[in-house]
Amino acid sequence: xxxxxxxxxxxxxxxxxxxxxxxxxxxxxxxxxxxxxxxxxxxxxxxxxxxxxxxxxxxxxxxxxxxxxxxxxxxxxxxxxxxxxxxxxxxxxxxxxxxxxxxxxxxxxxxxxxxxxxxxxxxxxxxxxxxxxxxxxxxxxxxxxxxxxxxxxxxxxxxxxxxxxxxxxxxxxxxxxxxxxxxxxxxxxxxxxxxxxxxxxxxxxxxxxxxxxxxxxxxxxxxxxxxxxxxxxxxxxxxxxxxxxxxxx
Ligand code: AMP
Numbered sequence: 001x002x003x004x005x006x007x008x009x010x011x012x013x014x015x016x017x018x019x020x021x022x023x024x025x026x027x028x029x030x031x032x033x034x035x036x037x038x039x040x041x042x043x044x045x046x047x048x049x050x051x052x053x054x055x056x057x058x059x060x061x062x063x064x065x066x067x068x069x070x071x072x073x074x075x076x077x078x079x080x081x082x083x084x085x086x087x088x089x090x091x092x093x094x095x096x097x098x099x100x101x102x103x104x105x106x107x108x109x110x111x112x113x114x115x116x117x118x119x120x121x122x123x124x125x126x127x128x129x130x131x132x133x134x135x136x137x138x139x140x141x142x143x144x145x146x147x148x149x150x151x152x153x154x155x156x157x158x159x160x161x162x163x164x165x166x167x168x169x170x171x172x173x174x175x176x177x178x179x180x181x182x183x184x185x186x187x188x189x190x191x192x193x194x195x196x197x198x199x200x201x202x203x204x205x206x207x208x209x210x211x212x213x214x215x216x217x218x219x220x221x222x223x224x225x226x227x228x229x230x231x232x233x234x235x236x237x238x239x240x241x242x243x244x245x246x247x248x249x
Contacts, residue, residue, distance in 0.1 A: 001148075001170075003046045003055045004110040005080065006101055007039040007062050009071040010121040019222040025091075026121075026220060035071045038116025040078075040183040042176045045146060046114055047079035047184075054148045057081050059108060063092055063100055069199055076194035077186030083199035086207065094122075096211035098130035103207040105135060110171065112153070117142050117175040128175035138168035142177040 011017055011026070012034040018027045035043075049055035060075035062068035063086040072083035086100055105113065118125040132139035140146075140155030144163075147154040153172055157164045158179070168174075186194070204211045232238045242249045 001049075001055045001112065002057045002059065002108060002110040003049060004101070004105065004108060004113045005039070005042050005046050005058060005060050005075065006097070006113070006115050006127070007043065007060050007071055007075055008036040008116070008119045008121075009033050009062060009064055009068045010036045010119055013037055013120055019220050023219045023221060025217065033067065033071075035074050036116050036119045036121075038118060038120075038176055038178070039075075041178070041180050042114040042116055042174075043075045043078050043080060044181045044183040045176060046112075048181065049146075049148065050079065055112075059084060059110070061086070061101070061104060063088065063097055065089055072199055073191075073194050074186065076197040076199075077191045078184060079190070080197075082197055085199055085201045086204060087201055088204050088211070090211070091213070092211055093213055093215050094124045094126035095130055095214065096209070097127050098134055099209045100204065100207055100211065101127070101131050102134045103209055105131075112148075112170060113173050114146075115173070115175045117177055128173050132173040135171075135173070137171050137173050139173040139175070140166055140168050141175045143174050144177050144179045146174060146176075146180070 010033065011028060012032040015032055020027055043060060046055060046058045050058055058080040059082055060072050060080040061084040062071050069085055072085055076083055084104060113131065115128040128141060129139060140153060142157050143155045144158050145156035151170050152167050153170060153174065154165060154167050155174060158177065232241060
């Protein structure tokens, strides 16, 4: 079974994001970038499937600037077999990503596509769902457990009332949640081996997809700065402030 794992290059989750002065977006120049954390979980899951003899080949795919190849190399060092880079310098929104992934699915015929439940930069939580709709495939979203057997995938999802367990027929789209697994660190020998693994490159035009943006970002604003707190010297003064200044009691 072939597994396709889309991975996005995003600002590293440890970086304090700064909004650009002209409010058109966030600063990414000289900022540490990494694989979207949910995508590390999907790569890990695909590698575990291969180790368990349930998957034969893992293809990591990233859409974006040239440096996405570093993100793909990370996935290759974790255990993916080969990479595909769809090159573009434009910001690509989830619908266009889903259309490009659909074109790759038609080329590669995977039985499973495992995506992150959301990218931590746009927080869209749309790509997997849109890809499933475009392909007409079953989808299991926010998976906290994936069990493959007899051409089906049993997906466990954490919902408000507890655990929901559903079964989807393959081929299918799965999006992964935080508690599915703990991604491994790539070992040095595997980082070296990853350098020799192939990465195919395509342009958006080569895949024949119209990736024009249908969304316009009007403005990106930083959250309001929190005001400094004050120390109160007694419970009575706290109650007084809550009552007469904050007016919350
Ligand atoms: P989103 O719908 O933007 O929150 O992203 C959900 C998931 O779609 C991510 O976790 C990735 O698996 C995949 N994805 C989104 N954008 C890209 C991209 N540019 N390249 C590869 N995969 C992507």
